[in-house]
Amino acid sequence: MNQLLKGIVCLTSFVLMTGFSQQPEKHDRSYYEARKEVVWEVPMDDKLIALTFDDGPNANTTPQILDLLKQYDAKATFFVVGNRMDKYAEIIKREALEGHEVANHTYNHVFFTRRIGKSVIANEIIDTQKKITELTGQHTKWFRPPGGYYNDTVINVARENGYTVIMWSWHQDTQDWNTPGVDRIVNKVLKNARNGDIILMHDNVNGSTQTVRALERILPALYDQGYRLVTITELMEHKTKVDNPFVPE
Numbered sequence: 001m002n003q004l005l006k007g008i009v010c011l012t013s014f015v016l017m018t019g020f021s022q023q024p025e026k027h028d029r030s031y032y033e034a035r036k037e038v039v040w041e042v043p044m045d046d047k048l049i050a051l052t053f054d055d056g057p058n059a060n061t062t063p064q065i066l067d068l069l070k071q072y073d074a075k076a077t078f079f080v081v082g083n084r085m086d087k088y089a090e091i092i093k094r095e096a097l098e099g100h101e102v103a104n105h106t107y108n109h110v111f112f113t114r115r116i117g118k119s120v121i122a123n124e125i126i127d128t129q130k131k132i133t134e135l136t137g138q139h140t141k142w143f144r145p146p147g148g149y150y151n152d153t154v155i156n157v158a159r160e161n162g163y164t165v166i167m168w169s170w171h172q173d174t175q176d177w178n179t180p181g182v183d184r185i186v187n188k189v190l191k192n193a194r195n196g197d198i199i200l201m202h203d204n205v206n207g208s209t210q211t212v213r214a215l216e217r218i219l220p221a222l223y224d225q226g227y228r229l230v231t232i233t234e235l236m237e238h239k240t241k242v243d244n245p246f247v248p249e
């Protein structure tokens with residue numbers, strides 16, 4: 001029995017030391033939040049909220065979302081997929097021109113669920129950044145890994161390339177990618193809205209317009225409640241300004 005136990009301990013050490021395990025290194029939320037390496041939300045006293053839209057652009061829904069945002073004087077952040085940008089270059093340009101932020105969601109929408117080489121992750125980020133800069137002149141600092149799959153390597157590669165990883169408020173995960181129905185999306189956002197929230201939505205969901213229909217109700221309701229809808233950069237800068245009132249700009 002003792003021998004068996006020793007064998008198991010030995011094998012476990014071998015697996016850990018050689019990296020034989022396919023599970024990448026990952027810590028819990030508080031670890032990354034304390035180090036300011038990953039952001040889930042930006043709690044604050046002021047009524048600011050950041051809407052984020054992933055996976056686009058989409059020829060049908062993204063322009064409708066842009067129309068609605070304009071109508072309510074709302075700004076948002078679009079986490080775009082690099083390989084969709086050439087086809088929908090005009091939509092990307094419109095996002096930037098209308099004051100929204102175009103941010104990085106990898107080139108091929110890769111789920112970093114297993115150990116992946118640093119160069120693969122870096123290329124996914126850098127290739128997308130090149131496209132964003134080419135089309136908008138912007139250089140984003142925000143990276144959202146597809147499916148929310150992050151680990152130490154993903155975070156470190158993002159940091160080495162000048163990015164902070166942006167997740168979303170756990171109480172603001174609308175699951176709109178799964179077409180749960182317009183009411184559910186609306187209720188998720190409105191019943192949970194808090195200052196500094198980062199709301200997760202998708203402007204590119206296969207054939208679905210639920211996100212657009214939900215926004216038609218969410219935007220006026222948040223507006224009536226006194227919220228200002230801002231980009232991730234505005235949300236972060238506002239927090240910095242409030243926390244450091246005497247720092248010259």
Ligand SMILES: [Zn+2]
Nearest residue numbers: 054055146147
């Ligand atoms: Zn995505």
